[in-house]
Amino acid sequence: MTGGALEGLRVADFSRVLAGPLATMVLGDLGADVIKVERPGSGDDTRGWGPPFAGEDAAYFLSLNRNKRSVALDLEALDGARAARALAERSDVVVENFRPGLMERFGLGYDDLAPANPGLVYCSITTFAGGEAAGRPGYDVIVQALSGLMSVTGPKDGEPTKVGVALVDVITGLDAAIGILAALQARGRTGRGQRVEVSLFEASVAAMVNQAANYLIGGVVPRAMGNEHPNIVPYQVFHAADRPFVLAAGNDRLFQRACEAIGRPELGSDERFATNEARVRNRDHLIPILADVFGSRPAARWLAAFEAAGVPCAPVRGLDEVFASPEGSQLVMSVDDPVRGPLRLVADPIHLGEAPPVHHRPPPRLGEHTEEVLRELGLPPG
Numbered sequence: 001m002t003g004g005a006l007e008g009l010r011v012a013d014f015s016r017v018l019a020g021p022l023a024t025m026v027l028g029d030l031g032a033d034v035i036k037v038e039r040p041g042s043g044d045d046t047r048g049w050g051p052p053f054a055g056e057d058a059a060y061f062l063s064l065n066r067n068k069r070s071v072a073l074d075l076e077a078l079d080g081a082r083a084a085r086a087l088a089e090r091s092d093v094v095v096e097n098f099r100p101g102l103m104e105r106f107g108l109g110y111d112d113l114a115p116a117n118p119g120l121v122y123c124s125i126t127t128f129a130g131g132e133a134a135g136r137p138g139y140d141v142i143v144q145a146l147s148g149l150m151s152v153t154g155p156k157d158g159e160p161t162k163v164g165v166a167l168v169d170v171i172t173g174l175d176a177a178i179g180i181l182a183a184l185q186a187r188g189r190t191g192r193g194q195r196v197e198v199s200l201f202e203a204s205v206a207a208m209v210n211q212a213a214n215y216l217i218g219g220v221v222p223r224a225m226g227n228e229h230p231n232i233v234p235y236q237v238f239h240a241a242d243r244p245f246v247l248a249a250g251n252d253r254l255f256q257r258a259c260e261a262i263g264r265p266e267l268g269s270d271e272r273f274a275t276n277e278a279r280v281r282n283r284d285h286l287i288p289i290l291a292d293v294f295g296s297r298p299a300a301r302w303l304a305a306f307e308a309a310g311v312p313c314a315p316v317r318g319l320d321e322v323f324a325s326p327e328g329s330q331l332v333m334s335v336d337d338p339v340r341g342p343l344r345l346v347a348d349p350i351h352l353g354e355a356p357p358v359h360h361r362p363p364p365r366l367g368e369h370t371e372e373v374l375r376e377l378g379l380p381p382g
Contacts, residue, residue, distance in 0.1 A: 003031050003358065004029070004030050004031015004032070004355055004356075004357065004358045005030050005031055005352060005354075005355035006027060006030040006031040006032040007031040007032075007355075008031075009027070009031070009032040009033065009092045009093065009184070010032070010033045010035065010090065010091040010092050010093070011024055011027050011028070011032045011033065011034040011035065011091060011092065011093040011094075011095065012035055012037065012084075012087045012088045012091040012093070012094045012095070013034050013035060013036045013037060013068065013095050014037050014084075014094065014095065014096040014097075014098065014103070014108070015095050015096055015097040015125065016038070016044040016045055016046070016097065017044070017045055017046055017097070017169070018046070018064060018140070018166050018169035018170070018173065019097060019125050019138075019169040019170075019172040019173040019176065019200065020095050020096070020097040020125050020173065020176070021036075021044070021046075021064040021065055021173070022064055022169070022170060022173030022174070022177075023095060023123070023125070023173040023174070023176040023177040023180065024036070024068065024095050025064055025065060025066060025067060025068070026173070026174070026177040026348070026350075027093070027177060027180065028066065028067030028068050028361075029066070029067055029348040029350070029357040029358065029359065030348075030350070030352075030355075030357055030358075031355065031357075031358055032092075032093070033069070034067060034068040034069070035068070035069050035070075035071060035087060035091075035369070035373055036065065036068045036069065036070045036071070036364065037071055037073050037075075037084060037087070038070055038071070038072050038073075038366055038367070039072070039074070040072040040073070040074050040367065041072075042366075043070070043072070043366040043367075044061060044065070046058060046060045046061040046064065047061045047366065049061065054337075054340045054341070054343060055339055055340040055365075056365075057340075057363065057365070061363065062343060062345065062363045063345060063346070064363075065363040065364065066335060066345060066359060066361060066362060066363050067358065067359065067360065067361045068361065068363070068364055069361070069364055069368070069369035069372070069373060070364035070365065070366055070367055070368050070369055070370070071083075071087075071367065071369055071370040071373045071374070072366060072367030072370050073370075075106045075108075076106075081106050081107055081108075082379075083374060083377065083379055084106065084108060085107055085108060085112075085113070086377045086378075086379060087373070087377060088108055088113050088117070088120075089113055089116045089117045089120075090117070090377065091117075091120070092119065092120070092121060092184070093120070093121045093122075093123065093180055093184070094108075094110075094113065094120060094121075094122045094123065095123045095125070095176070095180070096108075096123070096124055096125070097124070097125040097126070097138070099137075100124075100126060103124075110122040110124075110195050114193065117193070118191075118192060118193060119187055119191060119192065119193045120193040121180055121183040121184055121187065121193045121194065121196060122193065122194075122195050122196065123176055123179060123180050123183075123195075123196040123197070123198070124195070124196070124197045124198075125138075125172060125173075125176055125197075125198055125199070125200070126138065126197060126198075126199045126200070127142075127143065127199060127200050127201060128199050128200075128201045128202075129197060129199040129201070129202055138200050140162075140166035140167070140168045140169045140200070141162050141166075143168045143200040143201055143204050144162050144163065144167075144168055144204065145160070145162075146201060146204075147168070147201055147204035147205045147208070148205070148208060148211075148212075148222075149162075149163065149167075149168065149204055149207075149208065150162055151222070151223065151224065152208075152211055152222045152223065152224055152225070153224060154224045154226070155224065155226045156223075156224060156225050156226045156228070157224075158224065158226075160224065161224070167207075168200050168203065168204045168207075169200070171203050171204065171207050172198055172199070172200050172203040172204075175198045175203045176196070176198045179196040179198055180196055182196075183196050210230070210231060211230065214230060214231070227246075228283070228287075231280065232248075232249075232250055232276060232280070233249075233276065233279035233280050233283045233286065233287070234247050234248075234249050234255070234258070234279070234286065234287065234290060235247070235248050235249065235250065236287075237316060238290060238291060238294045239291070239294065239295060240294050240295065240297060240298055240299035240301070240302055241295060241296065241297055241298050241299075242298045242299055243298075243299045243315060243316070244299070244315075244316040245294075245299045245302065245303060245313060245314065245315045245316060246313060246314045246315075246316060247290075247302075247306065247311070247312075247313050248311075248312040248313065249311060249312070250312065251276065252274065252275055252276060254310075254311050254312070255268060255273070255276075255279070256268035256269075257309040257310060257311050258306060258309065258311045260309065261302075261305040261306055261308070261309040261311060262290075262293050262294075262302070262305065264289075264293065267286070267289065272285060272286070273285075273286050299315055303315060331346050331347050331349070332344055332345075332346065332347070333345055333346070333347040333359055335359055335361075335362045335363075336362065337362035337363075339365065340362070343362055343363070347359065
């Protein structure tokens with residue numbers, strides 16, 4: 001297989017910003033023909049979310065839209081709506097993240113398309129799954145606040161803090177891609193497509209995993225703990241004499257090894273710290289002891305000692321250090337773009353032995369493929 005695992009599938013992508021475009025980029029990386037439908041004149045909002053820019057498009061847009069073709073269609077106009085419907089009816093997958101009811105207004109809802117395309121997998125990305133809140137705007141930071149994510153992020157006793165990237169959008173986009181692939185697998189057995197719906201709110205709450213379980217099972221309302229872990233100690237950032245690093249002693253054996261590595265073996269046998277449960281209960285006694293030890297030497301000293309002892313640890317890197325590292329540099333791909341020049345992007349992290357992801361198309365310029373796609377659909381040029 002040379003064209004990717006999803007070669008031969010067509011995806012009509014009516015989404016914009018992050019969650020939807022991330023989902024469709026995953027499908028495009030895996031070989032699907034993704035056709036991105038955009039507003040004439042302005043296109044996807046993220047084209048303007050800069051600086052930095054490469055050509056006329058922001059790095060934000062470029063990070064989410066490789067392996068796609070762009071068509072500029074005015075869905076409010078008769079010709080644009082007709083072309084969009086022709087595209088959707090001849091696609092395997094439709095992805096959209098408009099507010100509820102808007103695709104139906106354009107004649108592009110699932111019930112509008114399914115009679116002519118019964119195998120269609122139709123994915124809607126919404127803010128909420130239903131009810132009165134379903135039509136609320138789906139900005140990542142809003143959902144981080146509503147889902148409880150911000151309440152557990154940030155310094156202890158400090159201001160609730162959003163995650164440093166739009167993580168809810170990222171998680172939702174990946175959930176959407178999984179749902180689409182599951183529906184395609186079911187279609188292979190039944191011949192029928194179906195609706196797939198993923199909401200930002202549900203994806204965010206589901207991503208709370210152990211924090212949500214701590215409340216549902218134990219009645220514990222999680223609070224922000226800075227870089228500490230609610231259930232494991234020590235599992236956090238510490239400050240060495242020169243820079244921060246992470247120590248992740250995830251079980252009692254690793255904690256004992258860590259104590260030996262720093263020259264304090266007695267801490268591992270202290271009844272206050274001998275088990276993880278005891279350490280969680282007595283973290284306010286243990287953490288200051290460790291912090292005092294770590295502040296006396298450079299991070300390299302402690303990292304070398306922990307690595308020799310087989311204790312998980314890591315320096316806290318900036319992105320410049322990430323991409324300078326051997327493992328980080330392997331994730332950097334260069335896509336040839338005849339207009340913008342070579343683009344350095346983060347490669348798809350999915351590795352398939354027989355059908356690896358393909359990176360053959362740079363992110364499209366707005367409307368770059370409109371005439372090409374219309375010809376394929378047998379329609380007159382726009």
